[in-house]
Amino acid sequence: MxxxxxxxxxxxxxxxxxxRSLPDLGREAIWKAVGDANIPPKDIQIAYxxxxxxxxxxxxxxxxxxxxxxxxxxxxxxxxxxxxxCSSGSTALRSACLEVAxxxxxxxxxxxxxxxxxxxxxxxxxxxxxxxxxxxxxxxFPALYxxxxxxxxxKYGITxxxxxxxxxxxxxxxxxxxxxxxxxxxSIDDVLNSRVIAYPLTLYMxxxxxxxxxxxIVCTRDKARxxxxxxxxxxxxxxxxxxxxxxxxxxHEPLEARAARLAYQKAGxxxxxxxxxxxxxGMAPAELMLYEELGxxxxxxxxRMIDEGLTEITGKIPVNPSGGxxxxxxxxxxxxxxxxxxxxxxxxxxxxxxxxxxPKVGLTENAGGWVIDDNAACAVTIxxx
Amino acid sequence: xxxxxNSDPAPDKLQILVxxxxxxxxxxxxxxxxxxxxxxxxxxYVSFPKLMVCPCCVQINTMEEMHITGKGKIDTFSxxxxxxxxxxxxxxxxxxxxxxxxxxxSLITGVEPSDESLKIGMDVELVIGKLREDAEGNEIISYQFxxxxxxxxx
Numbered sequence: 274m275x276x277x278x279x280x281x282x283x284x285x286x287x288x289x290x291x292x293r294s295l296p297d298l299g300r301e302a303i304w305k306a307v308g309d310a311n312i313p314p315k316d317i318q319i320a321y322x323x324x325x326x327x328x329x330x331x332x333x334x335x336x337x338x339x340x341x342x343x344x345x346x347x348x349x350x351x352x353x354x355x356x357x358x359c360s361s362g363s364t365a366l367r368s369a370c371l372e373v374a375x376x377x378x379x380x381x382x383x384x385x386x387x388x389x390x391x392x393x394x395x396x397x398x399x400x401x402x403x404x405x406x407x408x409x410x411x412x413x414f415p416a417l418y419x420x421x422x423x424x425x426x427x428k429y430g431i432t433x434x435x436x437x438x439x440x441x442x443x444x445x446x447x448x449x450x451x452x453x454x455x456x457x458x459x460s461i462d463d464v465l466n467s468r469v470i471a472y473p474l475t476l477y478m479x480x481x482x483x484x485x486x487x488x489x490i491v492c493t494r495d496k497a498r499x500x501x502x503x504x505x506x507x508x509x510x511x512x513x514x515x516x517x518x519x520x521x522x523x524x525h526e527p528l529e530a531r532a533a534r535l536a537y538q539k540a541g542x543x544x545x546x547x548x549x550x551x552x553x554x555g556m557a558p559a560e561l562m563l564y565e566e567l568g569x570x571x572x573x574x575x576x577r578m579i580d581e582g583l584t585e586i587t588g589k590i591p592v593n594p595s596g597g598x599x600x601x602x603x604x605x606x607x608x609x610x611x612x613x614x615x616x617x618x619x620x621x622x623x624x625x626x627x628x629x630x631x632p633k634v635g636l637t638e639n640a641g642g643w644v645i646d647d648n649a650a651c652a653v654t655i656x657x658x
Numbered sequence: 659x660x661x662x663x664n665s666d667p668a669p670d671k672l673q674i675l676v677x678x679x680x681x682x683x684x685x686x687x688x689x690x691x692x693x694x695x696x697x698x699x700x701x702x703y704v705s706f707p708k709l710m711v712c713p714c715c716v717q718i719n720t721m722e723e724m725h726i727t728g729k730g731k732i733d734t735f736s737x738x739x740x741x742x743x744x745x746x747x748x749x750x751x752x753x754x755x756x757x758x759x760x761x762x763x764s765l766i767t768g769v770e771p772s773d774e775s776l777k778i779g780m781d782v783e784l785v786i787g788k789l790r791e792d793a794e795g796n797e798i799i800s801y802q803f804x805x806x807x808x809x810x811x812x
Contacts, residue, residue: 395743402742409676410800411742411765411789416751419736471738471751472773518713520703521759646761 274374278505279656280497281310282614284487287454287602289390293484295327295337296344299386302486302607303345306382310490312500317490318378319351321368323361323385324606325641329400330391341386359553359641360513361385362487362609363652367511369491379496385611386486387604397482401605405643415479417643418556419471425562426473429573433473436558437464438579440478440599443557446586447596449627452611454483454602478557483602487610489617504621504658509540509634511654516647529566529638532653536636537568540655544568547590547655548632549619551612553640554597560584564592567638567653591629594619609639613654620658633658676789676800680707682725683786683799691786693726693801695760704760728784730756730803735778737771745790750775754782754803765789768804781806 283305285298299322307314322338333340338352357364362385369381389397402408425431441461447453459477467476497505512535519525537543544567552567554560561575569590570578578584584592595601595615598608616635618624635656642649675683681693695706700720703712712720735752750766767785769775782803789800 399743407763408742410763411745411749411751412763413738413740413742413749413751415740416736416738416749417763419738420734420751420753423736424734468739470740471736519761520714521761646763 275376276494277370277373277491277508278494278497279489279508279613279617280492280500280505281306281308281312281490282488282617283307283309284452284607284611284614285485286452287483287485287604287607287611289482290388290484291390291392293388295324295331295333295386295388296341298388298484298486299341299384300345302386302488303342303347303382303384306488306490310500312380312490314346316380317347317350317382318380319369319372320347320382320384321353321355321365323355323357323365323383323609324387325356325358325361326400326403326605327386327388329403330397331388337386338384341384357641357650359555359603359605360609360639360650360652361606361641362611363511363613363637363639363654364513364609364650366489366491366508366610366613366654367513367652369489370508370511373491373493380490380492382488382490383610384486384488385607385609387606388484389482389604390484401482407643413471414643415471415474415556418559419474421562422473422558429576431561431576433465434461435576435579436473436478436561437461437475439554439560440464440557442579442585443554443560443593443597443600444477446594446627447600449625450596450601453596453600455596455600473558474556478599480555480598480603483604485602485604485607485611487607487614489610489613506617506620507657509542509655509657510536511652512536512539513650513652515650516644519646527566528648528651529563529640529653532651533567533638536653536655540657542634542655542657546634547636548634549594549616549629550590550592550636550638551595551615552592552597552638553608554593554599555603557597557599560592560597563638567636586627586629594624594627594629605641609637609652612637612639613656616656620656672796673799674792674796676798681786681801691728691784693728693784695724695726695758696721697724697758702759704756704758706756706760706762724758726756726758726760728756728803730754730782732766732776732778732780732782733761735766735776737773744792752803765802766804767802776805
């Protein structure tokens with residue numbers, strides 16, 4: 274297999290853009306990535322396009338990738354549509370990387386694009402819940418998070434206040450990110466006093482609807498050097514897993530931990546080598562659990578990580594410098610690639626006010642969907658400068 | 659049953675199952691409800707809803723249909739103040755450890771939706787009944803669990 278590098282990334286701002294279409298958002302992200310890579314657009318040989326909910330909420334009921342690429346001026350190349358709920362974006366990246374690693378193509382595009390806002394909020398909510406067949410029974414994702422969190426709080430003495438600190442940190446980071454949907458720093462009181470969704474979750478701990486797009490162009494190292502003088506970021510691992518069932522009286526390894534284990538193995542690094550991470554905090558407190566599942570701290574130490582500020586931009590291992598899903602926004606299919614864009618900017622030293630101190634290795638974790646009693650999919654990607 | 663009078667021409671509401679093949683709705687007070695699950699004849703794994711292939715053994719023809727009596731204990735629960743369109747908030751969502759060995763998601767009904775109403779480990783039982791009304795006023799029938807009434811006070 275050949276080494277694969279990211280030669281260019283781009284994203285739209287995330288937010289509420291009622292007047293913009295999927296092709297319009299996608300075009301902006303693609304051309305930003307093309308500009309960033311300094312690549313002749315016709316050198317792009319294949320595209321993977323991630324979208325999760327466009328089929329339900331927009332006029333495009335099929336081949337969304339082809340419609341978006343057409344708007345960006347791309348015709349004739351193979352275009353593959355990718356759907357893996359919230360982890361669609363990193364799933365598209367993985368496929369694009371495999372095209373290059375295998376020698377099938379030299380230059381591949383991965384795009385994530387999503388529009389969740391429409392003129393009817395109820396319709397948007399229903400569409401977002403449709404990632405599981407359980408919505409018709411009244412199943413609510415926040416309640417699921419809440420149940421896991423309550424067990425964990427009891428086991429390790431974690432407090433709601435510590436969860437609030439995650440939302441505070443991420444809102445502070447989002448305020449520094451010009452692409453973030455929400456740019457208002459929140460205080461602990463703001464978070465704790467916002468409406469209870471499902472204890473310990475309050476409104477400001479939860480990600481909400483968003484529109485946006487993000488893209489990455491991957492290619493071989495040789496090709497990349499012809500296009501750009503910017504530091505090249507290697508995709509050292511991009512590992513995808515699906516969920517498993519819980520078997521009574523048997524240990525159940527969380528799928529995030531399983532994906533991370535595979536990714537560390539493939540990349541030849543350990544959690545101690547990770548200098549910056551973007552993780553899937555659909556609900557901010559889940560970030561604390563992810564510290565443990567990704568091996569960034571030992572079991573039961575998630576609370577200490579946030580108390581001691583270790584995951585702040587200035588900390589030992591900054592997590593979600595972009596603001597994470599709650600502050601940056603969570604346009605489902607675009608999220609995974611926006612995480613990738615952030616890590617690329619961080620590794621290149623281009624992250625502006627939210628730049629962490631000279632990172633060499635970055636990680637993204639992107640999970641989504643729900644099947645029986647586990648997430649449907651999870652991807653962990655490790656990028657190296 | 660009283661027929662709707664001419665002055666009150668409300669059409670009869672339908673009862674619609676949320677999903678076919680998921681549970682049995684008693685047709686008389688003598689009957690008991692049950693969930694339709696499955697059990698692996700090789701390893702004993704119990705699932706609800708019914709699965710055609712055991713996720714542990716991964717062989718065909720090992721899963722047998724099983725009627726789950728619907729007695730269990732609350733494993734964990736959450737009072738949720740957000741709801742999808744057409745559903746009531748707050749709701750109590752939970753995981754139930756069934757006597758038969760499976761752990762399943764369910765709404766919990768029959769008590770005030772507050773954290774004080776329930777305790778982890780509490781005995782619960784299956785009820786089949788109205789989950790919600792659809793836009794036409796039809797009753798959507800689903801499975802839920804409710805706390806088992808302790809015999810008497812004191």
